[in-house]
Amino acid sequence: NAGVTQTPKFQVLKTGQSMTLQCAQDMNHNSMYWYRQDPGMGLRLIYYSASEGTTDKGEVPNGYNVSRLNKREFSLRLESAAPSQTSVYFCATNSRTGGTGELFFGEGSRLTVL
């Protein structure tokens, strides 16, 4: 049972390059989220998808786009990477139907923009 899988785990980009972070979950959850983690700032929500077919901006969406490809997959795209986007990116999911709202996280994707 893989849970939440993110690829790639590590990536180095040059300023202006583009890339897509992939996230897939096998938990049958409706909702998926992309967070970024920066030292001293905790986790900040970039985009989320409450259910298949919908996406919404979070706290820090500028410079990113997302696609909810199907119920399992939610990708994050950087069209023109900037050094300020150097961060650790986490995908997370939850069911949003009952329970405690617990988020389940992937292991993270460490991105460096030079």
Next chain:
Amino acid sequence: GEDVEQSLFLSVREGDSSVINCTYTDSSSTYLYWYKQEPGAGLQLLTYIFSNMDMKQDQRLTVLLNKKDKHLSLRIADTQTGDSAIYFCAGGSDSWGKLQFGAGTQVVVTP
């Protein structure tokens, strides 16, 4: 939205108790959470407390919630070296999953 603040660092001796504190601004959070992040890994839910509770105990973990002061704490009894990690408190007011996280408290356990 929710603002969540916590101290950034805590050093504790093995066998002692650790107390990690957190303050939050939004009193409408239904649940408040403590997540643990080990080096190079994602966050895992450690425990949570429902907003109408004052205390929750789970083995070595005790969560205290003071709604009047908007203060949440996590106590780890008999701290072990395996407890060395970053601990995040989080709360959410508008919908599940749109949680607001604190900056994280780095806990270092020394022998």
